[in-house]
Amino acid sequence: MNPTEFDRLIQTQANQALSVPSTPAYVYSEAALRAMSQQAALIAERAGCELLYTLKACALVPVLETLSSHVHGFAASSVFEARIADSVRRSGQSLHCYSPAYSPDDIESTLALADYMSLNSTFQFDVASALKSGTTSLGVRLNPELSFVPDPRYDPSRPGSKLGVPLSGLEKIVRMPDGLEGVHIHNNCESNDLSQLAQSSEAVSDTLKRIDNLRWVNLGGGYYLGPEMDTSPLEQVVGRLRSDYCVKVFIEPGTALVQQAGFLVAEALDVFPNDGTDIVVLDTSTSHMPEVFEYQYTPAVIRPEADEGNPTRLAGRTCLAGDIFGDYDFQDPVRTGERIAIVDAGAYSHSRAVPFNGIPIPSVYILREDGTFDLVSNYGYDDFTSRNGAIPIAAY
Numbered sequence: 001m002n003p004t005e006f007d008r009l010i011q012t013q014a015n016q017a018l019s020v021p022s023t024p025a026y027v028y029s030e031a032a033l034r035a036m037s038q039q040a041a042l043i044a045e046r047a048g049c050e051l052l053y054t055l056k057a058c059a060l061v062p063v064l065e066t067l068s069s070h071v072h073g074f075a076a077s078s079v080f081e082a083r084i085a086d087s088v089r090r091s092g093q094s095l096h097c098y099s100p101a102y103s104p105d106d107i108e109s110t111l112a113l114a115d116y117m118s119l120n121s122t123f124q125f126d127v128a129s130a131l132k133s134g135t136t137s138l139g140v141r142l143n144p145e146l147s148f149v150p151d152p153r154y155d156p157s158r159p160g161s162k163l164g165v166p167l168s169g170l171e172k173i174v175r176m177p178d179g180l181e182g183v184h185i186h187n188n189c190e191s192n193d194l195s196q197l198a199q200s201s202e203a204v205s206d207t208l209k210r211i212d213n214l215r216w217v218n219l220g221g222g223y224y225l226g227p228e229m230d231t232s233p234l235e236q237v238v239g240r241l242r243s244d245y246c247v248k249v250f251i252e253p254g255t256a257l258v259q260q261a262g263f264l265v266a267e268a269l270d271v272f273p274n275d276g277t278d279i280v281v282l283d284t285s286t287s288h289m290p291e292v293f294e295y296q297y298t299p300a301v302i303r304p305e306a307d308e309g310n311p312t313r314l315a316g317r318t319c320l321a322g323d324i325f326g327d328y329d330f331q332d333p334v335r336t337g338e339r340i341a342i343v344d345a346g347a348y349s350h351s352r353a354v355p356f357n358g359i360p361i362p363s364v365y366i367l368r369e370d371g372t373f374d375l376v377s378n379y380g381y382d383d384f385t386s387r388n389g390a391i392p393i394a395a396y
Contacts, residue, residue, distance in 0.1 A: 059085075
């Protein structure tokens with residue numbers, strides 16, 4: 001699928017999502033999930049590596065089930081994620097686990113499930129080695145100490161990073177006589193430039209040579225894998241790793257497989273003018289798409305805009321003054337009761353949503369390829385009371 005065809009698919013699916021039975025709603029397009037995972041699978045196949053999906057972007061079971069047709073396995077960052085991935089993975093699919101820190105109990109639980117486990121420090125590696133009794137292959141996350149992400153909040157290699165063992169402090173690791181079989185590298189975020197992956201691989205090459213029993217390298221995620229990308233750097237990196245070290249190579253995108261497949265569909269509850277702008281209060285909130293507030297970016301929506309259109313501010317319905325999705329110049333004014341689809345909501349929206357101010361987390365629907373909607377989850381008053389320590393009572 002070329003970029004134009006893919007964009008057309010997303011546009012079509014977003015328009016269909018507007019017909020979701022209720023709002024606010026996260027709508028995941030089955031067709032888009034298949035298209036994105038098929039594209040990534042082709043890239044991985046050409047490169048000669050295995051494709052994993054990392055659950056932190058979105059751990060919804062129907063999403064995992066759809067992606068499972070095109071991935072070699074899953075990557076989990078907690079015991080709960082590992083358990084849900086284990087429940088949906090198919091025969092022959094591997095489970096990879098990493099966390100910045102595990103308790104001893106968590107390590108034991110993870111070892112019981114994982115095929116591959118990356119530890120964040122030499123201390124955590126020692127604990128896992130002592131507790132290991134099965135066949136889980138143990139590795140360590142490395143910090144190549146190369147920064148490509150301008151925002152330090154999302155930079156895995158920021159100064160003083162908590163993520164991985166820095167190259168400058170690897171003496172203890174390479175002296176481990178037994179047990180170290182893999183290396184995990186992840187030092188980017190939402191990048192379109194795979195040449196940065198080549199730089200990271202080169203940075204750790206001397207370290208890899210000093211690990212006697214190296215069996216695998218996990219190149220992590222942090223890169224988009226769209227149809228327009230130059231993937232030759234990935235192919236070169238994987239080819240070199242396989243040739244030089246005879247290792248199995250994994251990549252584990254998250255956002256790249258789900259971001260464009262998800263839409264946040266909301267309804268305009270009220271529209272009123274203020275300072276020459278139409279204020280549109282939606283039945284959702286930026287607490288349902290947290291990166292909008294964190295990054296302070298304006299998400300794209302499915303609605304015609306014009307150079308001299310109608311100035312419009314889409315706002316969430318919490319009491320937070322800054323609960324704003326953004327300012328737009330729509331071709332036509334938004335009307336009360338109208339639905340709006342916010343695009344690129346498939347990653348880190350549902351997985352990080354909170355019911356701030358008592359505003360319910362949106363329902364989740366899967367838009368099937370035949371155009372029907374399947375309800376996946378629905379956040380109700382009992383969920384809110386349970387979260388806040390009350391005994392659920394009948395809503396009134």
